[in-house]
Each structure stands twice: as structure tokens, then as C-alpha cells.
Amino acid sequence: MTSRRSFLGASALLASFGVRAQGAAVTSNDHWTTKATDAGPVRLYLRRKRASDTAKGTILFVHGSSVSATPTFDLQVPGHPEMSVMDWYARLGYDTWCVDCEGYGKSDKSRPVNADIACGADDVLAAAEYITKETGRKLLLYGASSGALRAGLFAQRNPKYVQRLALDALVYTGEGSPTLAERKKRLPQYRASNRRPIDRAFVRTIFTRDGHGEAYDPKVVEAFADQVLALDSSMPTGTYVDMSANLPVIDPAKISVPTLVMRGQWDGIATLEDVTAFFLKLPHPDKQLTVMQGIAHSSMRSQNWRMVFHLLDAWFSRPAVAYTG
DSSP, X not given: OHHXXXXXXXXXXXXXXXXXXXXXXXXXXXXXXXXXXXXXXXXXXXXXXXXXXXXXXXXXXXXXXXXXXHHHHSOOOTTOGGGOHHHHHHHTTEEEEXXXXXXXXXXXXXXXXXXXXXXXXXXXXXXXXXXXXXXXXXXXXXXXXXXXXXXXXXXXXXXXXXXXXXXXXXXXXXXXXXHHHHHHTTHHHHHHXXXXXXXXXXXXXXXXXXXXXXXXXXXXXXXXXXXXXXXXXXXXXXXXXXXXXXXXXXXXXXXXXXXXXXXXXXXXTSOHHHHHHHHHHOOOSSEEEEEETTOOSOSTTBTTHHHHHHHHHHHHTOOOOSOOO
16 A cells, blocks of 8 residues: 555656656666776766657766666665656656766776776766767756766866756865765775775665764665665775865866756755855856755655755756846
């Protein structure tokens, strides 16, 4: 009964977004592309999910430091169809893609590198080149946590590929961040190795470290951990080193595309002052900063996912302005 209620609730919400859940079959396809490096080509895994109508545009989702792409954006949980972000947005009329950055998930892990933010931005470029050849469209680009830094640096370097940008759980300078203060204590360890081990207890801390674990459904957290750990038992250290010692790694004044900054109310990765300072330096007049109530670091896994999905859909589908002055 609970699963049926969850499905019916998700179906009703999809209807309120202007789509029919049961009438929009979603297809899934695996894709591969390569990134050129000095050591030779690096294979990157992409997943594409879409329904028959993709008129609202092409989304590329970029994952964070401690998870690969498919558990983050195509999480499958019985009774919770909304937990697959890609399925949800495909049914809204988007062509959805995600990419495993080098060192994560199904992508190449053979190079002796720590896969830092700049490396991830190169991965996004390789994905963007492939996707735009497949679709002929610019990207609606979303990144979360260090994925926001990867996406932001990519957009800074390659604005021609980006229609609209969304940066979730972003950190700018890191000043005053309680999460990064703790992470810095282990900086010598991260610098000493290209990878760090993860386990179920660690994955759970993604949802509990900000002191609001009740904001997340335990069933969803455990399913998420299952799917993360099925692909990886360790993660690259590069983004942790960058976020602990090398911030800022992107310059908001050089991001020339429309940009949404999304901040969870309790997110310890950055203070509101830090995120606001980033936002104020964005040069494009089409920009938005939103604080998401009742959310810590992980917005799309939260019990307030409806607000998050509505926010991102509204940003990505915002009509073009008729007058610019």
C-alpha cells in the first residue's frame, strides 16, 4: 500500500508539472566517449534517458566527489519513482544525460591521477562535445557539490556549449565552512594517495554530517548506498584536495551564461555569505540565488525533492526575455 501511495503521489505531481507519468515511456541507452590526455585516450561512460518528447532541451547532470553519476541521477528505489532524476525530467520533456567522471563508476580508472576539479571539467567538455554532436543542441547543465565546481569551471572555459547553468551545493572560497574545516584535518592523507576508501558508513554521512539526517528517507539512503558501492569501493582524492586547499577554483566573474545558484538551508559545505559573494560576481543579468528550506547538502535525495525538481525545471524552462535594454 505504501509503494502504491508513493507511486500515485509521484504520478499526481508529474501531472501538475504538465505530463502524464504512465503515458511517457522512458528509454535508456549507454554511450561512451573519450577524453584526450598526455597518457592517451580516457574512456568515459555516459547514460542517456528520454521519452518521445524532448522539446524542453538537453540536460547534462554532473556528479560530486564521493558518488558516480548513475546512483546520483538514475537511482532506482521500489515505491519511489521520483528518485530517478533522469526518469523524472525525461517525462517532463527533457533529453537527459549523465557522465561518470574519470576515476568514477564505469569510466576509466587506470591513470595514476587524483581526478581534481580541472580534470573533471575536461570530462564535462568531452561529454559536451559528444552530446552536442548527438543532439545538435546546447546544454542545460546541472552540477552538485564538487560537480558544481566541475560544471562551473567547464562553463567558464566553454560557454558556447551552455544554454543555462545550475550550481547546487556550491562552495566558493570555503571560508567558514564546517564541512571543509573537518576535511582539512585529513588533507595530508588525501595528498598522499590518489584514492580514498568508502563504505556504507561513509555514504550515510553524506546525509547526516550537517546534523539533519531526518531530512532524508532511510530507505532511500540505503538504496543509494547499495548502488554507489556496487560501482566503487574507493573514490579519487583530487576534489577533496582542491576543496580543502585550493579554493577558489572557479571565477564567477568569468561565467558568462545564465546561472542559478542553489543552496540548502543547512548545507555545511559553504556559508550563505560565501555563496552570496559568488552570486554577486556573476556578470550575466539572468541569474538567480535560491535557498532551499529544509535541505542540507544533498537536495535531490531529500524529502523536499518536489521543491528542488520544480525549481530546476522552472530555471531550465524559463522563457527567453523579450527586452534586454
